[in-house]
Amino acid sequence: MIPEELLTTFQDTLFRGNYNLLLGSGLSLDSKNEDGEFLRSSEKLRLHLCQITDAPESTTLQRVYALLNSQQKEQEIVKPYNKCVPGTSIQNVPHYIWRRLFTFNVDDVIENLYRSSTIAKQSIKPINYNYPLEPTPKANELQAIHLHGWVGEPHQEFVFSHTEYARVMRELNPWTYMLAEILATEPFIISGTSLNEGDLEYYLSTRNATTPRRDRGPSLLVEPYPTIVTKKDCERFGLILVTATFGDFMQWLRTQFPTPPTISELIIPNVDSLFEVQPKNAEWLRFFSDFEIVTPKNISTPSKPVPFLYGRSPEWADLDTHIDIEREDNSKLKKIVDKCFAYDIMEKIIIVLDEPGTGKSTSLRRIAHDFAMAGIPVFSTKTLSRIDKDIAIKCLSNLKAKRVLILVDGFADHVDQIFEIMKDDNVAEKIVVLAAERNYRKPYIDLVLSQVGVKAYYLSNLSQTECQQLINQYQRYGLIANSDALRKPDQFAMKIRKDPVAIAICRILNDFRPLDEIIESLWLEAHEDDRLAFLTVALAQYCYWAGVRYSLLQKIMGPNCSIRRMFSKDVPLRLTQHATENDFVVALHPVVGLKTLQRSSKKDTAEYLFNVFCGLAIGIAPHVNRNAIRNRTPEARLSSRVLDADKVVRPFLGSFAEKLYDNIQSAWAWNSRYWEQRALLVSENDIDTALQYARHAVAIENHPFTLTTLGKVLLLKMEKSDVGRESKFLEALDVLSEAIRLETYGARISVHPFSVLFEGVVRYLELSGSAIPFRQRQIIKEHMTDAEFRFKYDSGIISALSRLDEIF
Numbered sequence: 001m002i003p004e005e006l007l008t009t010f011q012d013t014l015f016r017g018n019y020n021l022l023l024g025s026g027l028s029l030d031s032k033n034e035d036g037e038f039l040r041s042s043e044k045l046r047l048h049l050c051q052i053t054d055a056p057e058s059t060t061l062q063r064v065y066a067l068l069n070s071q072q073k074e075q076e077i078v079k080p081y082n083k084c085v086p087g088t089s090i091q092n093v094p095h096y097i098w099r100r101l102f103t104f105n106v107d108d109v110i111e112n113l114y115r116s117s118t119i120a121k122q123s124i125k126p127i128n129y130n131y132p133l134e135p136t137p138k139a140n141e142l143q144a145i146h147l148h149g150w151v152g153e154p155h156q157e158f159v160f161s162h163t164e165y166a167r168v169m170r171e172l173n174p175w176t177y178m179l180a181e182i183l184a185t186e187p188f189i190i191s192g193t194s195l196n197e198g199d200l201e202y203y204l205s206t207r208n209a210t211t212p213r214r215d216r217g218p219s220l221l222v223e224p225y226p227t228i229v230t231k232k233d234c235e236r237f238g239l240i241l242v243t244a245t246f247g248d249f250m251q252w253l254r255t256q257f258p259t260p261p262t263i264s265e266l267i268i269p270n271v272d273s274l275f276e277v278q279p280k281n282a283e284w285l286r287f288f289s290d291f292e293i294v295t296p297k298n299i300s301t302p303s304k305p306v307p308f309l310y311g312r313s314p315e316w317a318d319l320d321t322h323i324d325i326e327r328e329d330n331s332k333l334k335k336i337v338d339k340c341f342a343y344d345i346m347e348k349i350i351i352v353l354d355e356p357g358t359g360k361s362t363s364l365r366r367i368a369h370d371f372a373m374a375g376i377p378v379f380s381t382k383t384l385s386r387i388d389k390d391i392a393i394k395c396l397s398n399l400k401a402k403r404v405l406i407l408v409d410g411f412a413d414h415v416d417q418i419f420e421i422m423k424d425d426n427v428a429e430k431i432v433v434l435a436a437e438r439n440y441r442k443p444y445i446d447l448v449l450s451q452v453g454v455k456a457y458y459l460s461n462l463s464q465t466e467c468q469q470l471i472n473q474y475q476r477y478g479l480i481a482n483s484d485a486l487r488k489p490d491q492f493a494m495k496i497r498k499d500p501v502a503i504a505i506c507r508i509l510n511d512f513r514p515l516d517e518i519i520e521s522l523w524l525e526a527h528e529d530d531r532l533a534f535l536t537v538a539l540a541q542y543c544y545w546a547g548v549r550y551s552l553l554q555k556i557m558g559p560n561c562s563i564r565r566m567f568s569k570d571v572p573l574r575l576t577q578h579a580t581e582n583d584f585v586v587a588l589h590p591v592v593g594l595k596t597l598q599r600s601s602k603k604d605t606a607e608y609l610f611n612v613f614c615g616l617a618i619g620i621a622p623h624v625n626r627n628a629i630r631n632r633t634p635e636a637r638l639s640s641r642v643l644d645a646d647k648v649v650r651p652f653l654g655s656f657a658e659k660l661y662d663n664i665q666s667a668w669a670w671n672s673r674y675w676e677q678r679a680l681l682v683s684e685n686d687i688d689t690a691l692q693y694a695r696h697a698v699a700i701e702n703h704p705f706t707l708t709t710l711g712k713v714l715l716l717k718m719e720k721s722d723v724g725r726e727s728k729f730l731e732a733l734d735v736l737s738e739a740i741r742l743e744t745y746g747a748r749i750s751v752h753p754f755s756v757l758f759e760g761v762v763r764y765l766e767l768s769g770s771a772i773p774f775r776q777r778q779i780i781k782e783h784m785t786d787a788e789f790r791f792k793y794d795s796g797i798i799s800a801l802s803r804l805d806e807i808f
Contacts, residue, residue, distance in 0.1 A: 542641075733760075
């Protein structure tokens with residue numbers, strides 16, 4: 001049924017659970033309702049509704065549905081499509097693992113199939129079209145998204161009429177947006193619907209033969225009676241036509257691939273011997289969805305260049321082949337980790353902090369690989385969302401080993417969960433955390449870990465010996481084009497000694513030219529669309545270490561710009577998949593991404609970069625809601641950084657910064673952080689408007705973050721004008737005290753409202769010279785006592801407390 005040459009990639013994608021299903025009414029025709037009647041097809045339903053409403057027989061389903069009253073909708077739609085018994089054509093669906101299931105059907109056939117099936121590998125989770133967008137589920141859960149409504153939610157409107165369909169589209173429904181986005185790039189099996197249906201045409205409008213990913217299996221249209229138009233459409237949309245009924249196709253699938261892996265086989269490694277008490281299977285699934293165990297090997301070096309040599313972050317296979325160079329920093333870090341294991345010391349978290357391109361990820365992975373080779377269990381975080389801390393504590397505390405290493409790259413995104421995990425005594429006594437993060441995230445890490453002892457480590461510049469190792473490695477693979485460098489490697493090693501390792505590699509690959517010259521030449525050689533896509537990825541990667549989701553990037557760029565082409569070797573500004581999460585795209589050479597981003601902010605292309613910011617901010621908006629923010633999904637994390645006025649927007653956009661917030665307001669006005677950042681952006685020049693924005697953020701969400709921002713802006717207002725200075729100070733004290741009070745209900749207490757408050761108290765006393773009322777003075781002293789106890793490792797707080805002690 002599938003061409004022979006595609007079977008291998010099809011099987012690999014199927015067995016990894018990467019196929020999505022898009023199903024229409026044709027799949028339910030052999031299913032029955034609770035009265036034992038076969039379900040009507042959409043055409044038979046249309047004719048029946050015309051008959052009972054006296055509408056002309058030619059009336060479309062959308063128009064005749066609009067004629068029904070509420071009682072008729074209950075009798076003709078809800079009851080006949082409820083409590084269905086699944087037919088034979090879909091019985092084999094639960095035998096395989098699917099990424100998501102989208103359906104145009106309103107019946108409950110799929111739900112009842114999974115609930116009654118004895119071969120189901122996933123649990124079903126029905127989702128109506130008007131539900132908020134949910135994160136990508138764990139592999140053991142299958143989301144069944146009903147795009148036209150569902151009888152399980154009969155009080156919600158069905159999307160049959162043109163009016164309802166237009167309303168859903170106009171409101172940018174997140175599930176319809178998601179389907180249109182992922183249908184362009186991800187593998188789908190489509191059946192039970194024709195390609196010329198209006199809504200399916202909308203979803204396919206973002207797809208053509210060049211948008212699907214090359215690293216996944218083909219997308220299929222399963223259709224028993226294709227026309228010449230159907231065949232032409234399949235060519236246009238890059239679909240493989242399977243001429244069969246869906247039931248016959250699934251039976252062929254069951255015969256051809258009878259034993260697909262279970263969820264446990266996909267996710268859980270063989271680690272029975274590591275645990276004192278074996279966790280339950282469900283607990284293991286959740287733990288190994290968040291972590292992977294490092295299983296090192298010693299393999300001979302490859303004969304051909306691998307992506308790592310071109311600047312990509314290392315995969316574990318790269319460490320197995322020892323294709324990286326030996327760095328003195330690695331030995332120093334290993335000694336620090338050994339010391340943490342050997343002695344009962346407070347500093348159990350070691351963070352390698354540095355700029356992008358210094359080799360943090362490679363050093364971390366090399367050290368982890370070497371410890372694993374020595375027999376110490378090493379677990380590396382792999383989830384891009386929130387770590388399940390309760391499951392992590394339960395599994396880690398059950399480990400037999402007394403020494404366990406936890407590896408966390410992109411530490412800022414998991415710092416609060418690691419903090420909670422380390423608070424458990426059974427875990428803390430046996431684990432050491434080795435982490436890496438970019439320098440500019442340090443203030444946030446300090447805020448979270450202000451109550452914890454942390455060891456910060458900064459990588460050294462490459463030594464002469466290390467530079468020569470690097471040149472020798474690239475010479476071995478024939479990647480040096482400069483003849484002088486081949487004859488005098490020691491002299492050329494001197495040229496790259498002061499460069500971070502990523503810049504050194506970039507220069508080796510580009511004839512040892514200065515980096516700025518390399519960046520300029522790559523930019524000038526690149527196609528216009530490639531520049532836009534590359535800058536979008538570079539901005540996303542700067543804000544969020546994992547970059548941007550492949551399907552989202554393709555959606556932002558549109559169907560006329562093929563993202564997959566930018567993975568080719570002949571493209572100047574190359575992209576690649578993230579080393580540990582292949583749904584995400586990063587710059588092949590991260591330092592080229594960063595330098596290109598910086599170049600665009602300084603040259604006459606600032607307006608060009610402004611369009612990149614707008615495209616990314618608006619593109620991720622449908623993926624972010626309060627549920628996504630709570631779950632720390634990748635898009636939620638990315639959005640919080642893209643909107644950051646002080647660290648991202650103002651530094652890169654300059655005079656275009658305020659215009660950005662104006663342009664994206666319709667997509668983000670619901671979000672309190674959006675108004676916080678607008679307040680901070682305009683606070684220098686328009687403090688009154690800033691105060692309005694900060695109050696609006698609190699009105700949207702009474703949260704410690706919004707209250708802290710309001711307190712900060714009130715204190716700025718207090719500084720700028722002596723009119724009402726005391727009232728502004730006292731209001732700021734109340735607001736910040738409320739932020740601190742709300743913090744106590746959370747898992748951790750942030751230092752930020754304390755530091756803003758203490759600085760504000762000092763400034764108020766300096767400016768006014770008047771005493772603080774007794775009651776407020778007592779409140780401040782209580783906060784000082786609290787801060788001294790909670791943040792004894794925070795030098796900033798200790799310094800502020802010393803100043804306040806002198807004043808009081």
